Amino acid sequence: MENREFFKKPLHVFLLAMLCCTLWGSAAPFIKWGYKLFNIEGVPSILMFAGIRFTLAGFLVILFGSFLQKKVLVAKKENIQGICTLALFQTAGQYFFYYIGLSHTSGVNGSIISGTSAFISLLVASLIFHYEKITARKALGCFIGFLGILFMNIxxxxxxxxxxxxxxxxxxxxxxxx
Known part of the structure; x- marks a missing residue:
């Protein structure tokens, strides 16, 4: 079965979405467990833990992608600036704050607050980058979503x-x- 056909089947999409949500939702508790398992305390140790985790994940992505493409994946010279910008915000910035923040809150609160990402992404896409048009329905949905996350956190x-x-x-x- 070709990849495109696989993703056209609602059951496949549903199961993959559930797997991704389960994995992402379990990240905070497993990170907290890792802190306890490896006796991690203090910012340097937290950042080392995050760095090792992401270095290994990066190698796995390259390995898996190379396997799927049947060739070794190497970044093109013209993509290096975009890759570095993405790495600065989505890896260094995001996980610097995430790992340190998670060490000062519960795994439950960390997971709940992580639920804001969809709402924040919509606002950033519309208000900063102008990729998305904000409508009254989208604004109302973001407001209700934020209220839900605030309620869950409280x-x-x-x-x-x-x-x-x-x-x-x-x-x-x-x-x-x-």
Missing amino acids: SGASASFSFVGEGFVLMSQFCGSI
Whole structure:
């Protein structure tokens, strides 16, 4: 079966979406577990943990992509600037704030706040980059979504808010959206 046919089947799309949501939703608790497992405390150790994780993930992506393409994947010279910009915001910025923020909040709160990424991405795309037109329905949807996340955070495991904890996790979502 060709890839395009695979993704046209609603069951396949649903199952893959559920897998991705499960993996992303489990990231915060597993990172917190990793902190305990490896006795990670302090910013340098947290950043080393994140760096090792992303270096290994990068190698796996290149390996898997090379396997699928049946050739070794190498970045083209004209793509290096875009790759570096993406790496600055989506890897360095996003995960700097995420890993440090997660060390100062619960895994539950970190996962809940990570849910803001879709709303923030819509706002960044429309208000900063002008890729998307914001409509009343989209604005209302973002407002209701933010209220839902705020409600979940207030009624969740911890009803507190700290800038270095929940604030950093929220800032990580802004970096990821940019």
